[in-house]
Amino acid sequence: MKSIFFHFQGYRDLPDDFVQKNESIWVKPSTDQFCDPQTSAKYARWNIEELELADELGFDGLGINEHHSNGYGYCNSPNLIAAILARRKSDAALVVLGNTLPLYSPAIRTAEEFAMLDGISGGRLVAGFPVGSAMDTVGAYSTPPTHVRPRYWEAHDLITQAWTRTDTPFAFNGKYNKLRYVNIWPKPIQKPHPPIWLAGGGSIETWKYATDHNYTYSYLSFSGHKAGKTLMDGYWQQVEKAGLDDNPFRAGFAQVVVVADSDAEAEKLYLPHIRNFYSKALHVPSHMANPPGFMSKESYEFNVRKVARHAALLGDPSKATWADFTEKHKMVIGGSPERVAAELKEAARNLRVGHMMVLLQIQSMETELTRYNIRMYAEKVLPQLQGLWEKEGYKDHWWPQGATRNQFIGGVAK
Amino acid sequence: MIAATKKIEMPAPLGPNPVIVKGSGAPLVYLHGVQGQEWTPMHDSLAQSRTVYAPATAGSDDPAELRNIDNIHELVLYYDDLFDRLDIGKVDLAGHSFGGMVAAEYAAAYPSRVGKLVLLNPLGLWRDDKPVGDFYLVDGNQSARVLLGDPDSEQVKARLALPEDPEARVAELVRRFTVSASVAHFTWPIAERGLAKRLRRIRANTLILWGESDGLMDRCYAEDFAQLIVGSRVEYVPGAGHTPHFDQPAHVAESIKTFLAR
Numbered sequence: 001m002k003s004i005f006f007h008f009q010g011y012r013d014l015p016d017d018f019v020q021k022n023e024s025i026w027v028k029p030s031t032d033q034f035c036d037p038q039t040s041a042k043y044a045r046w047n048i049e050e051l052e053l054a055d056e057l058g059f060d061g062l063g064i065n066e067h068h069s070n071g072y073g074y075c076n077s078p079n080l081i082a083a084i085l086a087r088r089k090s091d092a093a094l095v096v097l098g099n100t101l102p103l104y105s106p107a108i109r110t111a112e113e114f115a116m117l118d119g120i121s122g123g124r125l126v127a128g129f130p131v132g133s134a135m136d137t138v139g140a141y142s143t144p145p146t147h148v149r150p151r152y153w154e155a156h157d158l159i160t161q162a163w164t165r166t167d168t169p170f171a172f173n174g175k176y177n178k179l180r181y182v183n184i185w186p187k188p189i190q191k192p193h194p195p196i197w198l199a200g201g202g203s204i205e206t207w208k209y210a211t212d213h214n215y216t217y218s219y220l221s222f223s224g225h226k227a228g229k230t231l232m233d234g235y236w237q238q239v240e241k242a243g244l245d246d247n248p249f250r251a252g253f254a255q256v257v258v259v260a261d262s263d264a265e266a267e268k269l270y271l272p273h274i275r276n277f278y279s280k281a282l283h284v285p286s287h288m289a290n291p292p293g294f295m296s297k298e299s300y301e302f303n304v305r306k307v308a309r310h311a312a313l314l315g316d317p318s319k320a321t322w323a324d325f326t327e328k329h330k331m332v333i334g335g336s337p338e339r340v341a342a343e344l345k346e347a348a349r350n351l352r353v354g355h356m357m358v359l360l361q362i363q364s365m366e367t368e369l370t371r372y373n374i375r376m377y378a379e380k381v382l383p384q385l386q387g388l389w390e391k392e393g394y395k396d397h398w399w400p401q402g403a404t405r406n407q408f409i410g411g412v413a414k
Numbered sequence: 415m416i417a418a419t420k421k422i423e424m425p426a427p428l429g430p431n432p433v434i435v436k437g438s439g440a441p442l443v444y445l446h447g448v449q450g451q452e453w454t455p456m457h458d459s460l461a462q463s464r465t466v467y468a469p470a471t472a473g474s475d476d477p478a479e480l481r482n483i484d485n486i487h488e489l490v491l492y493y494d495d496l497f498d499r500l501d502i503g504k505v506d507l508a509g510h511s512f513g514g515m516v517a518a519e520y521a522a523a524y525p526s527r528v529g530k531l532v533l534l535n536p537l538g539l540w541r542d543d544k545p546v547g548d549f550y551l552v553d554g555n556q557s558a559r560v561l562l563g564d565p566d567s568e569q570v571k572a573r574l575a576l577p578e579d580p581e582a583r584v585a586e587l588v589r590r591f592t593v594s595a596s597v598a599h600f601t602w603p604i605a606e607r608g609l610a611k612r613l614r615r616i617r618a619n620t621l622i623l624w625g626e627s628d629g630l631m632d633r634c635y636a637e638d639f640a641q642l643i644v645g646s647r648v649e650y651v652p653g654a655g656h657t658p659h660f661d662q663p664a665h666v667a668e669s670i671k672t673f674l675a676r
Contacts, residue, residue, distance in 0.1 A: 023553070139551060142603035146477050146595055175484065287553050293595025297476045300591050304584050 001348055001388035002396065002406075003381075004095050005054035005374065006063035006254060006357040008073035009047045009081070010281070011035060012364050018071075018280055025071040025283045027139035034071065046367040047075075048084055053371055054360075055085070057378035060406050061093035061126070063357050065199075065220075066100050067133070068140035072281035072363055079113045086121035093403035094121050095357075097199050097218065098128020102148045103141045106177040107155030111162040111184050118188035123402025127194040129156060129215075131206060134294040135284060145293030149205065151176050158182070163193040195398040197252065197355075202231040203299060204238075210250075211242035216398040218252030218355060222281060224331035225255060225347035232351040248348070248389045249396040252355030255347065256332045256362060259376035263335035267322040269369060270362070274325055274332055277363045278317035337380035344385060354389050354396060387413060417453050417461075422469075422499050424492070427482060429475055431496055434468040437461030441502040442674070444468045445493075445513030447534075447657065448549055448601070449561060450593035456659035459667035464506075464674065469496060471513070473596030474589075480599045486607050489516060489600060490523045497527075506674060507618070508532035511561075511656060512597050515605060518643075521620075522612040531618040531646075532670050535628050535656050536639060540606035544632040550598050560630040563655045573660065613642035620646035621673045623666060625654030 014034060015021075022029045051062050062085055064078040075081060082096050094117065099110040118125040131152045137143045143151065154174040161172065162184050169183035188194050199218045200206040210217040219231055232251065239250060258274070260266035290303070314320055314329055325332040333343045348356060360377055361370045390396075390408035407414040417436035424431055434453050442464040446452050451470040460466050472492050473480040483489055493516065497505055506529045509517030514536025521528040540546060549557045558565040558574055565571070577583050600607075620643045624636035633650070640648045649669055654661035 027551070138602070144599050144602045146473075146480050146599040150481060285553060288551060291551055291598070292591045292593075293477050293598050296478065297588065297592055301584065301588050304587050 001248075001353070001385050001390075002060040002093075002355050002399070003377070003385055004061035004063045004093070004252075004355060004357045005051065005059040006065075006095075006359055007047055007051055007361055008359065008363070009044070009064065009075040010070075010072040010363045011040065011074065012043055012366070013039065014071055014280055014364075019283050022283070024135075024285055024288050025280055026067075026135040027069050027288060029069075029071060031069070035074070046370075047361075048081060050361055050367065050370050050374060051081070051085055052088065054374050054378065055088060055090050055092050057375060058382065058406065059092060059378060061095045061403065063095040063097055065097050065128070065130070066136070068136050070135065070140075072277070079117060082117050082125075083120065086117050086124070090124070091403060091405040092124065093126055093400050094124045095126040095197070096128050097126065097197055097220075097357075098130050100132035100136055101129055101155035101159070102132055102137050102143055102151035104155060106179060107158050108162060108177070108179060108182065108184065110155070111159040114159075114194060115163070115184060115186055115188040118190055118194050119186060121402065123188075123190045123194075124400050125188070125190070125194045126197050126398075126400055128197045128199055129159075130199040131203075133201070133289070134291050135288050138291050138294055139288055145291055147176075148294060160193065160196075163188055190401050195400055197398065199252075202234070203295060204234070205296065205299070207235045207238040210235075211238055211244055214244065216250050216252060216355065218254070218357065220254045220357070222254070222256060222278070222331065222359075224329060225253065225333070225351055226330035228253060228351060232353070236352060246352065247354070247394050247397070248352045249354035249394060249398055251351065251353045252357055253347070253351055253353040254357040254359060255344070257340060257344070257358045257360055257373075257377060257381075258332065258334040258362070259337055259340050259373055259381060261336065263339060266334045266336070270334060270365075270373075271322050271325075273362045273365045273369075274334075275318050275320060278314070278320070278325075278331070281363060282317065337376060337384075340377075341381045341384035344381065345388060348385070348388060354394065356385070387411075417457070422496060424499070425495060427479075428472070428492070429479055431469050431472075433470075433496075433500065435465065437463070437465045439464045440506065441465050441467060441500075442506045442508060443497070443500075443502070445507070445509035445517050446471065447511030447513050447561075448594070448597045449657075450474060450589065454659055454663060456663040456667045459664065460670060463671060467500060467502070469493075471516070471593070471596055473599060474593050477592055477595035477599060480596060483599075486516070486519055486600050487523070490519050493520055494524065504529050506530040506532075508534070508670065509536065510534040510659070512537055512601060512605070514538070515601075515609065518609060518613060518616065518639075521618050522609070522615040525615050525617040528616075528618040530674055531616065531620040532623065532673065533620065533639065534623045534658055534666070535625055535631065536622070537601065537605040537631075538607070538609040539635050539638050540604060541632075541634065541638070544634050546605065546635075547630040549630060550594065550602055561656050562660055563629070610638075610642055613639070614644065616643050616646075621669070622646055622648045623658060623669055624648055624650050625656055625658030625661060626650040626652055627654065628656045630656045
């Protein structure tokens with residue numbers, strides 16, 4: 001199994017009454033009120049240094065993503081950060097998960113920048129193609145909701161053609177992208193192109209898109225592996241329906257993880273940050289998360305019926321206990337290295353996941369504590385997870401060709 | 415006479431349009447606002463002297479249909495197809511809010527096909543000094559406030575109440591979702607799509623009815639419409655907001671009837 005250090009790159013210092021005084025963590029909280037440019041620059045440097053530390057300590061991959069006008073993660077251009085990481089001499093994968101395709105016009109920009117990143121990094125790029133959240137696409141970038149998916153499908157076709165067609169320059173006549181001469185300089189160095197990863201919050205359309213194209217799918221939520229089970233089962237049913245094999249590397253999952261010497265120590269160090277994160281990061285009202293037209297009529301109706309059946313899970317996160325987070329709802333995997341490794345293995349098997357994206361920087365955590373968590377994971381947890389699937393003979397067909405770290409050949413560590 | 419729904423088949427791959435029809439006399443087409451197809455006391459009053467046709471906007475049943483209607487100009491063509499199928503010849507056209515914007519677009523695109531034009535608090539213009547409010551990416555209370563008025567008033571609560579029956583409730587929630595999506599397709603993030611350039615083409619005798627305390631748009635927009643549509647005039651509806659026929663159905667119906675009879 002691959003451990004990817006995933007960094008959300010959020011604003012670490014939001015006021016305690018943020019939730020009471022703001023409609024949402026996303027789209028509308030005023031930058032002039034909450035996002036100080038100097039402080040933000042400091043956080044950006046910390047973020048990069050934390051990613052570099054994870055690289056040095058042997059994580060299989062480094063993960064970053066794209067959000068806009070969002071307090072818990074506002075890396076508006078992950079390609080900028082990826083360029084800095086690509087420059088380093090390394091054999092770790094650069095998982096850019098990803099560029100929000102509907103937002104690029106023309107989307108050829110993503111084909112070009114990803115190709116540049118792939119070259120600079122020596123073929124270490126994972127090309128993440130998320131549809132994007134409604135907050136980013138409909139909210140921050142004002143895309144009409146009914147245009148988001150059609151823009152996505154078209155951008156995908158344009159980018160993959162730009163990477164693989166050899167009759168260049170060729171014309172591309174889309175609804176949103178009309179290009180007389182598609183002819184990107186350069187093409188990616190990975191052939192036929194960098195591995196494409198899809199990511200989402202559990203929409204059925206995206207699962208189908210993944211299996212139609214034989215891409216890997218990552219479920220990005222903060223709800224943890226217990227809540228994620230139903231959705232990942234849905235994905236695996238789709239994989240089976242599509243007649244594809246059950247290779248766990250077809251799936252990725254994001255999981256909040258905190259490690260310390262003991263369970264008690266972990267609670268002491270991390271609980272305030274976990275409470276803070278779950279109070280603020282999940283503070284997105286339904287009219288923003290699911291504005292009319294963002295999902296299909298069928299998905300909306302499915303959701304209306306589902307929500308009617310389930311009550312709220314956690315209650316007020318700012319008052320939830322360590323046990324609520326780590327045992328009752330299992331949103332967080334936390335404690336001693338032994339406990340964390342055991343639970344991550346269990347989660348990986350339960351969800352059948354080959355790409356574990358571990359969230360080790362939890363918004364309000366200072367860089368010292370973050371670095372401690374990264375180090376604890378790298379030194380005491382990661383070694384226990386290596387080879388989890390590889391030893392059973394599974395091969396990761398979705399890993400970048402230039403990311404040669406921690407490899408297994410024939411199920412044996414190289 | 416009860417309002418009947420007439421299913422009008424539209425060209426493939428579009429689904430049928432469930433047009434509500436009632437009354438007798440010369441045809442009057444009414445294009446609804448952002449809250450979807452409706453039949454209100456105002457419509458009943460109008461149907462006393464006219465045959466009122468109240469279609470649903472394209473995509474109201476399933477916004478996926480709008481993959482075949484890219485923009486406001488194609489929506490105008492959609493209505494032209496619909497009017498052909500209704501076989502009503504030259505039309506008198508009324509529209510509210512989003513429907514007012516579409517009606518104005520239609521009257522500008524087909525100036526000789528529209529007899530009289532009534533616009534109730536139409537969308538479609540923009541001024542940087544008086545930005546139009548948001549009715550879409552806001553919570554239910556805020557959208558109710560700008561579209562209908564005080565969300566705590568009995569009148570607004572009754573209008574927005576969901577059915578008790580669980581299945582009917584789901585159906586109504588889905589209806590609100592699909593309607594809002596199909597309007598957002600043409601209006602998000604800003605409804606202005608160049609209408610100001612085209613209003614000069616309108617030849618129809620035009621009445622602009624403006625609920626004078628519209629919480630979504632400043633009344634300067636009424637004056638802008640009046641200035642851009644040759645020979646039009648504005649009547650302000652006192653005690654009314656963005657949906658004037660919700661607040662003052664009798665007043666609005668009388669104003670329209672007087673204008674149409676003139």
